[in-house]
Amino acid sequence: MTRSEEKREAFVEAVVAHLVSEGLADTGLRSLARVCGTSDRMLIYHFGSKDALLEQAFGAIVAGLTAQLDALLGPRRRAPARLLEDLLAAVDRGPFLPVVRLWFELVGRAVTGEEPYRASARALGERWLAWIEAHLPRDRADRAPELFATLEGTLMLRLLDLPEPERPHA
Amino acid sequence: MTRSEEKREAFVEAVVAHLVSEGLADTGLRSLARVCGTSDRMLIYHFGSKDALLEQAFGAIVAGLTAQLDALLGPRRRAPARLLEDLLAAVDRGPFLPVVRLWFELVGRAVTGEEPYRASARALGERWLAWIEAHLPRDRADRAPELFATLEGTLMLRLLDLPEPERPHA
DNA sequence: GATCGAATGTAGCATCCGCTACGGAAGCTG
DNA sequence: CAGCTTCCGTAGCGGATGCTACATTCGATC
Numbered sequence: 001m002t003r004s005e006e007k008r009e010a011f012v013e014a015v016v017a018h019l020v021s022e023g024l025a026d027t028g029l030r031s032l033a034r035v036c037g038t039s040d041r042m043l044i045y046h047f048g049s050k051d052a053l054l055e056q057a058f059g060a061i062v063a064g065l066t067a068q069l070d071a072l073l074g075p076r077r078r079a080p081a082r083l084l085e086d087l088l089a090a091v092d093r094g095p096f097l098p099v100v101r102l103w104f105e106l107v108g109r110a111v112t113g114e115e116p117y118r119a120s121a122r123a124l125g126e127r128w129l130a131w132i133e134a135h136l137p138r139d140r141a142d143r144a145p146e147l148f149a150t151l152e153g154t155l156m157l158r159l160l161d162l163p164e165p166e167r168p169h170a
Numbered sequence: 171m172t173r174s175e176e177k178r179e180a181f182v183e184a185v186v187a188h189l190v191s192e193g194l195a196d197t198g199l200r201s202l203a204r205v206c207g208t209s210d211r212m213l214i215y216h217f218g219s220k221d222a223l224l225e226q227a228f229g230a231i232v233a234g235l236t237a238q239l240d241a242l243l244g245p246r247r248r249a250p251a252r253l254l255e256d257l258l259a260a261v262d263r264g265p266f267l268p269v270v271r272l273w274f275e276l277v278g279r280a281v282t283g284e285e286p287y288r289a290s291a292r293a294l295g296e297r298w299l300a301w302i303e304a305h306l307p308r309d310r311a312d313r314a315p316e317l318f319a320t321l322e323g324t325l326m327l328r329l330l331d332l333p334e335p336e337r338p339h340a
Numbered sequence: 341g342a343t344c345g346a347a348t349g350t351a352g353c354a355t356c357c358g359c360t361a362c363g364g365a366a367g368c369t370g
Numbered sequence: 371c372a373g374c375t376t377c378c379g380t381a382g383c384g385g386a387t388g389c390t391a392c393a394t395t396c397g398a399t400c
Contacts, residue, residue: 023281023282025282025284101281101282104277104278104281105278105279105281105282106278107274107277107278107326107329107330108274108275108276108277108278108279109275109278110329110330111193111271111274111275111329111330112193112195112271112275114195118330121330122330122331122332125327125330125332126332129332129333142336143335145327145332145333145334145335145336146320146335146336148323148327148332149319149320149322149323149324149326149327149334149335150316150319150320150323151323152319152322152323152326153318153319153320153321153322153323153324153326154319154323156277156319156322156323157295157315157318157319159277159280159281160277160280160281160288160291160292160295161292162292162295162296162299162315162318163299163315164315164319165313165315165316165319166312166315166316
């Protein structure tokens with residue numbers, strides 16, 4: 001790997017960390033350059049445009065997410081209700097809340113069709129759905145969208161400090 | 171009502187229409203002034219700040235939403251599954267999709283705590299929850315958050331062009 | 341008709357935005 | 371050393387941002 005590629009990779013990593021911790025608000029080229037320890041000039045040089053950089057960063061987040069989920073919950077398949085319970089518990093305990101917040105910010109931009117947000121949100125959603133499907137019993141894989149919907153809706157309520165559905169304690 | 175109050179009301183109405191049709195992207199003071207047929211100078215004069223104007227507009231949207239829902243679905247209480255079905259059908263048929271998009275944009279900004287978005291999103295969410303509660307059988311009012319979650323999650327999937335949960339046809 | 345406050349137009353401030361033009365430095369190749 | 375490519379710093383463009391200062395116009399009241 002060339003020096004350039006190494007640098008690009010490091011830049012993307014720094015941007016990912018910044019996005020996860022700060023959200024989409026502070027994503028000016030000059031801010032991103034600061035967290036990368038370089039200049040806006042150089043970010044354009046390496047990535048061509050701000051959107052291309054963000055797209056790569058979102059891609060890296062997508063790739064990292066399933067890895068994190070796998071590490072936390074293992075490959076075991078389980079019934080829908082139990083899987084939902086485990087996922088919500090994981091969000092409670094793990095470092096997932098900032099990513100969930102970022103996810104909702106991303107969806108908020110994606111619904112207008114704005115790129116690169118829409119494409120990134122769809123990619124993230126698809127991977128998430130696939131992960132859920134892979135962790136449901138094979139004969140109930142078709143319930144993945146339903147579980148996804150319940151999970152996302154519950155997270156929305158949580159993020160807005162509105163009352164959550166009552167769940168049977170595990 | 172004074173001339174000023176009439177004008178303010180008309181301005182808020184114009185801003186509401188603009189928000190619903192265009193979303194949160196094009197909300198510069200000068201853009202809002204254009205759709206109101208006035209100047210940025212005058213919007214500040216009447217409302218004090220852009221945020222105050224937006225807050226009033228979101229308030230008007232909240233107020234209008236339950237009215238629209240009532241008009242479409244009537245006051246009848248119904249079982250959770252049926253209510254969900256009816257709500258999703260209403261979104262399918264009615265002019266609600268732009269409002270739903272705006273709602274998700276609003277949530278996207280609210281999750282970072284940014285005002286006036288957070289307060290407005292919470293208000294809208296609370297009213298929506300209350301509406302659902304009022305349309306569930308009295309002894310099942312506690313299932314409102316669950317229904318809200320399923321509805322919002324399903325709408326998210328729909329807005330992102332991801333596969334929706336299978337529903338029994340009504 | 342003088343007066344006064346409400347309403348409004350004009351111009352501008354300070355700051356940010358993504359991006360670019362230009363030129364210099366560094367390092368490799370002949 | 372010459373010449374070329376890669377890398378990067380400086381400066382700035384044109385436009386948008388929320389908001390303000392100032393001055394004017396207008397309509398109602400005394």
